[in-house]
Amino acid sequence: MPIVIARQLRDEPLPLSLLDLPVKDLGIAGAKLAITDNNTTGRFMNQEFKLEPIEESDPAKLIQDVVQKVDAGAHFILVDATPDTLLKMADALQGKEALLINYGAADDSLREENCRPQVLHTAPTRSMLTDALAQYLAWKKWPRWLLVLGPTEKDKLYAEALRRSAKRFGAKIVEERTFTYDSGNRRTDGGFEQVQQQIPTFTQNAPDYDVLVVADESNLFGDYLPYRTWDPRPVAGTAGLTADSWHPAIELWGGTQFQNRFKRLADRNMRSTDYNAWLATRMVGEAASRTKSGKFQDLVAYMKSPSFDLAGFKGVGLSLRGWNGQLRQPILVTTPKLLVSVSPQQGFLHQFSELDTLGIDKPESKCRAFTQ
DSSP, rough: OOOEEEEEOOOOOOOOGGOOOTTTTHHHHHHHHHHHHHHHHHHHHGGOOEEEEESSSHHHHHHHHHHHHHTOOOOOOEEEOOOHHHHHHHHHTSSSSSSEOOOOOHHHHHHHHTTTTTTEESSSSSHHHHHHHHHHHHHOOOOOEEEEOOOOHHHHHHHHHHHHHHHHTEEEEEEEEOOOOOOSSSSHHHHHHHHHOOOHTTTTTTTSSSSEEEEEESSSSSGHHHHHHSSSEEESSSSSSSEEEETTTOGGGGHHHHHHHHHHSSSSSHHHHHHHHHHHHHHHHHHHHHHHOOOOOHHHHOOOOOOOOOOOSSEEEEEEEEETTTTEEOOEEEOSSSEEEEOTTTTOOOOEEEEGSSSSSGGOOOOTTTOO
C-alpha cells in the first residue's frame, strides 16, 4: 500500500541558534519510522506499506505530482505545505479516492471555515497549543500577560490564538508590543552586547505582569527574550516555556524506546513535525490492521468512526474529532531541555473528553463539511 508524503519546500530564515538548524528529512524521517511500524504488524496480515516522497518548491508542480500519484493508485497523502497549497491540493483531488493528512500546518482555519471532508490533521492547531500553555499558566496562577509579537502573518495568527486562550482561561493581556527587527546576518550583526541593551529597553515601563508571552513562529527574535527582560519575568509562547506535540526529552509512556528507535533511523532527535508525520502514517496502518482490509473506503470509515483509537506514546489513546478531522491529543509543555507539564491540566473538565478543552470545541466550530 503506497503512502505518499508531499512536502512543499519553502525558504525559511535561519533560526537564532545553531542547535535549531533545519534538517533535510524533517517529517519524512518520522514517516519512515511509522512505515517500519506498520509493516511489523502488517506482515501478519499480508499487508505491506511503502513511502513515496514528493518534494517541490513550486506549489502547482507539487499538486500535479500528487494528482498523478493518486491516479496511479495511491490513496493516502501526507502533506506539509502552506494552507493555500493544501486547500488547492484538496480541491484538485475532490471526487477521487484520496485522503489527505495534514501534518505540517497549524492554522485553525484549515479545520474551521476552510475545512475539507477529505482532509484530516495530526498537526495540533495554534489554538490547541496556546490553550495548553494557558491552562498551565492558569494552574500556576500567572494571569497577567505581556504579549510581544512579531510582524509576520504567522506571528499575528499565533497572537490571535493567545488572545483567545487568555479570554477562555481567565488571563488578562495587560499590554501588547510589536517587536521589529532588521533582517541580516543576525548571528554576527546582532551580537550579545547589542541584544543585551535592546531587550531591556524594549520591555521597560510595562504594566505589572506575571509572564511575557511571545508570538514569533519564525524564531527571529523570541529566543533573545529570556533573561533579558527589564523586569525579572518568565517567558512563554514560542520561546522559553513552549507547547508542542512532541519533545526530544520525553521518556514517559515508552517514549525512551520510541526516541531511541528514531535516533537509530535518522541519526538525530525527533522533532514535532517528525512526530506529526509518524502519527499520520500510523493512522493508515492502524486502520488497516483493525479492519483487516486494504480498501480505501473501509480504512477511511474506520479512521472517522468513534471506534478509532491510536497509541501515540502519550499515555492515552488518540482519536479524531468528528466535526473537523483534527486528531485530539495531549500537548506537552516544555523548556528547551525538559518536560515541564502535560495539558490538559487537572481540573479542566469536559462533558465528553478532557482533550477537547484544547482548541476549538464542537459547539464553537465553523466546520460544516464533516456533518453534511
